[in-house]
Amino acid sequence: MVIQLIVNGLAMGFIYALAALGVVMLYNALGIVNFAQGEFATLGAFIAYSLIAEMGVPYPLGFVVTVMIVAAAGVLFERIVYRPLRHKHFLTVIVSTIGVMIFFREFERIVWKPIPRFFPDIFEGRLITIGNVVIVPQHVFIIGVALVLMVSLYLFLNKTSVGAKMRATAQDQETASLMGVDVEKMIVLTFVISACLGAIAGVLFAPIFFITIDMGGTVGLTAFCASIIGGFGSIPGAICGALLLGLVEVFGAAYVSSVYKPAVAFMLMIAFLMFRPRGIFGEKVSVKV
Amino acid sequence: MGRRTRCAVAVGVVTLLAVFPLVGVGPYYIRLLNLAGIYVILTLGLNFCVGMAGQISYAQASFFGIGAYASALLTLKTGVSFWAALPLSALVALVFGVLLGLPSLKVGRYYLAIVTIGFSEIVRLVLLNWKEVTYGAEGVKNIPVPTIGTFTLNTDLRYYYLVLTIVLFAVFVSIRIVHSRIGRALHAIRMSDLAAEVMGVNTRYYKILAFALSAFFGGLAGSLIAHYDTYLHANSFNFMESAKILCMLFIGGSGSIEGPIIGAVGLTLLPEWLRFLKDYYMAIYGVGVVLLMGVMPSGIRSLIPQLARFVQRLFTNKQRAVRSEH
Numbered sequence: 001m002v003i004q005l006i007v008n009g010l011a012m013g014f015i016y017a018l019a020a021l022g023v024v025m026l027y028n029a030l031g032i033v034n035f036a037q038g039e040f041a042t043l044g045a046f047i048a049y050s051l052i053a054e055m056g057v058p059y060p061l062g063f064v065v066t067v068m069i070v071a072a073a074g075v076l077f078e079r080i081v082y083r084p085l086r087h088k089h090f091l092t093v094i095v096s097t098i099g100v101m102i103f104f105r106e107f108e109r110i111v112w113k114p115i116p117r118f119f120p121d122i123f124e125g126r127l128i129t130i131g132n133v134v135i136v137p138q139h140v141f142i143i144g145v146a147l148v149l150m151v152s153l154y155l156f157l158n159k160t161s162v163g164a165k166m167r168a169t170a171q172d173q174e175t176a177s178l179m180g181v182d183v184e185k186m187i188v189l190t191f192v193i194s195a196c197l198g199a200i201a202g203v204l205f206a207p208i209f210f211i212t213i214d215m216g217g218t219v220g221l222t223a224f225c226a227s228i229i230g231g232f233g234s235i236p237g238a239i240c241g242a243l244l245l246g247l248v249e250v251f252g253a254a255y256v257s258s259v260y261k262p263a264v265a266f267m268l269m270i271a272f273l274m275f276r277p278r279g280i281f282g283e284k285v286s287v288k289v
Numbered sequence: 290m291g292r293r294t295r296c297a298v299a300v301g302v303v304t305l306l307a308v309f310p311l312v313g314v315g316p317y318y319i320r321l322l323n324l325a326g327i328y329v330i331l332t333l334g335l336n337f338c339v340g341m342a343g344q345i346s347y348a349q350a351s352f353f354g355i356g357a358y359a360s361a362l363l364t365l366k367t368g369v370s371f372w373a374a375l376p377l378s379a380l381v382a383l384v385f386g387v388l389l390g391l392p393s394l395k396v397g398r399y400y401l402a403i404v405t406i407g408f409s410e411i412v413r414l415v416l417l418n419w420k421e422v423t424y425g426a427e428g429v430k431n432i433p434v435p436t437i438g439t440f441t442l443n444t445d446l447r448y449y450y451l452v453l454t455i456v457l458f459a460v461f462v463s464i465r466i467v468h469s470r471i472g473r474a475l476h477a478i479r480m481s482d483l484a485a486e487v488m489g490v491n492t493r494y495y496k497i498l499a500f501a502l503s504a505f506f507g508g509l510a511g512s513l514i515a516h517y518d519t520y521l522h523a524n525s526f527n528f529m530e531s532a533k534i535l536c537m538l539f540i541g542g543s544g545s546i547e548g549p550i551i552g553a554v555g556l557t558l559l560p561e562w563l564r565f566l567k568d569y570y571m572a573i574y575g576v577g578v579v580l581l582m583g584v585m586p587s588g589i590r591s592l593i594p595q596l597a598r599f600v601q602r603l604f605t606n607k608q609r610a611v612r613s614e615h
Binding site: 033035080081084085088089090091092093094095096098099100101102103104105106107109110217221224225228232259260262263265266267269270273274277 | 339343345392395396398399400402403404406407408410411414418528529532535536539543568569571572574575576577578579582583584586
């Protein structure tokens with residue numbers, strides 16, 4: 001029982017971690033928080049559903065195509081929403097992202113109708129049994145994919161020249177552009193990566209629950225909570241925070257009550273902000289002058 | 290404008306609003322006007338916190354919900370009349386507003402945004418699951434309609450005058466506060482809370498006051514909706530509802546008095562005029578919000594001076610034309 005819950009919790013945690021990485025990368029690079037981040041996950045899940053379950057595209061191909069489409073949505077988001085608002089007040093940006101959220105949700109409602117969809121289980125209901133421990137293969141799959149992605153993202157950011165340019169842009173746009181970095185391109189790339197991470201989280205998450213219009217919103221907000229718990233702006237922090245939240249949610253639902261499961265992330269986050277506002281790894285967060 | 294003209298304009302507007310529904314407006318439109326009025330109260334409330342003090346809050350729908358539930362449960366379970374429940378429920382909301390104001394002293398911007406989202410999610414879940422008190426997922430049914438003696442406010446038209454009274458109260462309080470010491474303090478905090486603090490503004494007190502006022506207005510609106518619809522469900526007071534109120538505030542123009550009114554009335558009536566868009570309305574609305582924030586970040590209100598100049602020019606031209614005829 002406990003081992004099953006741990007696997008389950010880690011799987012949820014890794015999904016949050018992928019979305020949280022998207023949030024943190026955007027924040028580090030541009031200093032904005034995209035509350036519509038989770039909508040990329042919903043969009044990914046719906047597109048993957050159409051491609052794989054309805055049109056019969058093989059899973060790996062469907063997965064890749066989905067991520068590419070959502071990446072394109074990320075580029076559009078940068079062009080239409082972020083760029084015109086770049087130097088505007090943060091309240092304006094927040095309201096604008098609400099508009100984006102409404103648009104995504106309604107777009108999905110029009111295209112896929114407000115019916116919850118079941119994503120077919122790629123493992124066809126098989127279970128892994130080791131002794132008396134039963135594990136859902138999708139959970140293991142999620143953990144595996146997420147780990148591979150995180151390692152490759154780490155290598156990309158730290159070992160490639162494009163990664164270095166991206167980090168330079170995140171540190172100081174002006175200096176980076178003086179060094180010959182195409183800052184505009186790096187910003188678009190940041191949006192693309194963040195949208196892709198969201199989409200992947202959505203596709204991985206889809207077989208565990210129904211796909212609904214609200215699905216991504218929950219994932220996105222939980223991811224944001226996770227990054228605060230970990231220490232905002234810190235990548236290892238976001239991952240740890242996400243894993244912690246995944247485990248707390250699953251164990252809380254199993255041993256305490258599942259009714260308040262959606263509030264667990266918020267309560268934990270508020271507790272952290274009250275007593276340890278810098279999170280597990282982060283720097284001081286109180287309002288900057 | 291002098292004091293006299295201002296008074297005359299105010300009396301004129303109030304008379305117009307009082308007479309307007311009597312001249313051939315169907316009950317459906319009066320219902321819409323009532324809803325618009327309730328949203329005006331909500332948006333004016335949110336304006337204290339977001340527009341004036343610059344503190345983001347995604348929790349206005351929660352105060353709306355808290356007020357609605359408080360009012361409904363007070364009248365149903367303790368038998369208090371609506372007239373006592375209305376101020377009491379606003380006070381209950383105010384207490385929660387003070388509570389939510391506390392974190393704003395420690396964190397700002399995005400952190401505050403997520404804290405208020407968290408707060409409203411927790412409130413919704415408590416309302417939804419605390420069966421013994423809130424009737425849980427069934428919702429609250431048969432909420433009594435307000436009465437004055439034997440006169441019941443059971444039609445849209447009768448309720449209109451109740452809503453109008455509270456709206457006028459809300460507008461009056463808002464105007465008085467904007468031009469008071471409180472309004473100036475909140476404005477200073479929005480500009481820079483550090484500078485405000487240095488200039489001797491008690492920022493802790495005023496930030497909490499801004500949240501409390503927001504919540505108080507939210508509670509009033511909640512009580513109004515509870516006894517109007519006579520049915521409540523916790524899920525109506527969700528994140529998207531708060532988002533809608535925020536959109537109303539910013540589309541109208543935050544920080545002013547006319548902005549929230551324009552936004553709330555406009556966005557309540559707009560779906561009626563754009564009926565032909567059917568299912569696409571909300572999607573277009575979303576795009577509209579994004580575009581408007583890009584093009585006109587201070588809201589539709591920023592058109593008013595232009596409009597005024599246009600009207601003025603129209604008048605002066607006419608006068609000149611009249612004069613030349615003579």
